[in-house]
Structures are given as C-alpha cells and as structure tokens.
Amino acid sequence: MTQNPRPRLSAEDWLMAGFRALANHGPSALRAEALARDLGTTKGSFYWHFKDLPDYLAKLIMLWEPRAFSDILASLDPDLPPRGRLEQLCLLAAGCRDLSYGGIALEPALRAWALSAPDVAEALKRMDMRRIEVLTDLCIGSGITDPAAPRALYALAVGIEALDDDAGTEVMRLLLRGL
Amino acid sequence: MTQNPRPRLSAEDWLMAGFRALANHGPSALRAEALARDLGTTKGSFYWHFKDLPDYLAKLIMLWEPRAFSDILASLDPDLPPRGRLEQLCLLAAGCRDLSYGGIALEPALRAWALSAPDVAEALKRMDMRRIEVLTDLCIGSGITDPAAPRALYALAVGIEALDDDAGTEVMRLLLRGL
C-alpha cells in the first residue's frame, strides 16, 4: 500500500493498528503476525517494540482506558447547564459510532474481547462505573431524581452502539424526554 | 465427571455444549478439541456428527435462531392486553439473564461472535428486526405513537444484557413509564 519511504514504526503505530483490527475483525484479529501483515511489515518489529503478546494486549487497554474516559469529559461544554451537558453527552454517545480512534465501533469489540479476557472485563467494568458516576452527577444537577435514570441512559447508549442503530439519536432523545 | 454408563453423545449434545462454551468463554471456545475435552470425549465423535467446524457453527446458529425467537412469543400471555404483553416482554428481557439455554448470557456472546463471523451477524440482524417488529406491533396496539419507542425498548434490553445490570428491571420500568 504505502511503503514508499520505508516507514519505520513506533509502538503507538502497532497499538493503533490493534484498535483498528479489534474494531473491524474482533478480538481474534489481535495476533502479532496478522497485525504485521496489515502494517506491511513482519513480526520482528512487533517483538522489538513489545515483550510478547500479553504485554502488547495490556498496553492496548492501558492506552484505551484513560483516553476513552477523558475524551468523554473533554466533549462536555462547561458553559452549558447540567441538563444541557447531560443531553449533549447522551446524544453524542448515541450518535457517534465511537468517540475516538477514527469513528470505528471500538467499544462493542472491546466488550466482545472482555468475554475471554478477565483483565479487559475489569477495565470495562471500571469504565462503566466511572461513566455512570458522571451521568449520576449530571442527573442530580439536572433535578432528575429517579436513581435508575443514569443506568438507563448508559444502558441505552451501550445498546445503541451494539445494534449500530442509525436512529440512535432519536432513540436517545425519546428517553431524555421522559426524564 | 459423569461417565458411568459410557454416555453416547448426540449431535444436539455437542450443540448444547457449544452454547455453554460460547456463553461462558466467548466465541474463541468454539473449537472441536476444546469442546471434546468439556464433554469428556475426543474429536472423533465431533467429526462423526459434523462434517467440519463451519458445518457445526452453521448448525449452532440454525438451532439458535428459530428457538430464540419462538421462546419470546411463547412467553407472552395472550390474555393480557397489548400494553400488558409489552411490559411483560420488556421486563422479562431486562430481568432474565437469558430466555433459554439455562439462564446463561448467550446473546452478548453471540454479538461478540458476530464481529468475526458475517453469517452470524446476518442471523443476529434478522433476529433484531423480527423482534423490533413484534415490539412495534405491541406498541401500536398499546397506543404508543412515537416511532422510536420499539427501538428504544430493544436497544435498552440489549444494553442491559451487555452490562449484566442487576437493576435491569428497574431501568426498563423507567423507560416504560415514559411511554
């Protein structure tokens, strides 16, 4: 493809390729030699940048976890009132294919990966709890008293992403209207 | 475990073991030799009952698809009014870990499998559409006019299953209350 100037690769290049492969082909695509083929190189590069496959996979989720969370907070407009920030956040989650990594559906693939990788499951669980905390704060600030509301908003966002629903924004708006 | 009378296996035994392995360990557990170890036998039995692995996997989804749909309809009480059937169906989906195959979380694993198996993705898409049709009929019969309502109910159920949320029933009730 694009191997004009002999493109030397960095560790982050490998990690980004991993996110792409994960989103496009699922967790089974996270293999050294398959990724090397995608990058037009060999696994010699892989094993220079990473000790082994578990090391690479651990760095993948260590790179994802803080970024996926800070991206959410960074997308919030601090000038808006809590209710506005809540709606902005929910509609963003329901509309975007994903918040980072180039619009690919990363999170469903991550949940798929979690089924066979306990540490990934733990990272996802942490992420879910932190996000629900954010939603809880925004709900409280918006005067939404139902304690199930944050979980409903989050579960709906997860479902919309899993279904890859084109009408995700409309669906999310329906729930927000009832709160 | 229980190999007292030399338990001859049927094709359905292998398929049920496949559903268990899929739900408990994800799609990567769907391998002939691993399943054979689970069943306390060898792959000689596997390749007698099935031509090869694709044949087995195809029969897995061919067994799942009609059953997972008819189980939903069978759970509906025909004596209830549409609104009652709608709530019964949604609360069942939100509360049960799964509708069949022994209370294991099969559907999230199936969505995970769909990421790397296009035919599974198609079967899931068909299932999603048929279920949303059922929800649409029930919503119309209940006087719910918002066209996004069926998709919201379904996406919420999918999200609750993916999150394995203990408060799924409460969450679903919140959405139903707003319709």
Added chain:
DNA sequence: GCTAATCCATACGCAACCGTATGGAGGCCG
C-alpha cells in the same frame, strides 16, 4: 449369536501462530 450399523479413540499430516535468535539495513556521531 452373527452381522451390520452406529459411535468413538488414536494417530497422522498439515497449517497457523508464538517467541527467539541472528544478521542486516539504515541513520547518527565521532
């Protein structure tokens, strides 16, 4: 009780992948 069909165990060749070892290509600095 003999035969035939059904079902499973074992052994084999094959392919994919992992991780390592080793050498080579290219830049940077003296």
Added chain:
DNA sequence: CGGCCTCCATACGGTTGCGTATGGATTAGC
C-alpha cells in the same frame, strides 16, 4: 570513514488446532 545504535527481515523449534484415516468398541436387527 568507522563504529554504534535503532529497527526490521528471516529462519527456526515448539505448540495448538484442523481434518482424515483407520480400527476398536458398543448397540440393534434378525
């Protein structure tokens, strides 16, 4: 130019799983 450091290509042994082949064990029919 010479030496060093970074990064990658290649080759190898080991493991795991697939699919086949073949024989043994169990059951059913007659």
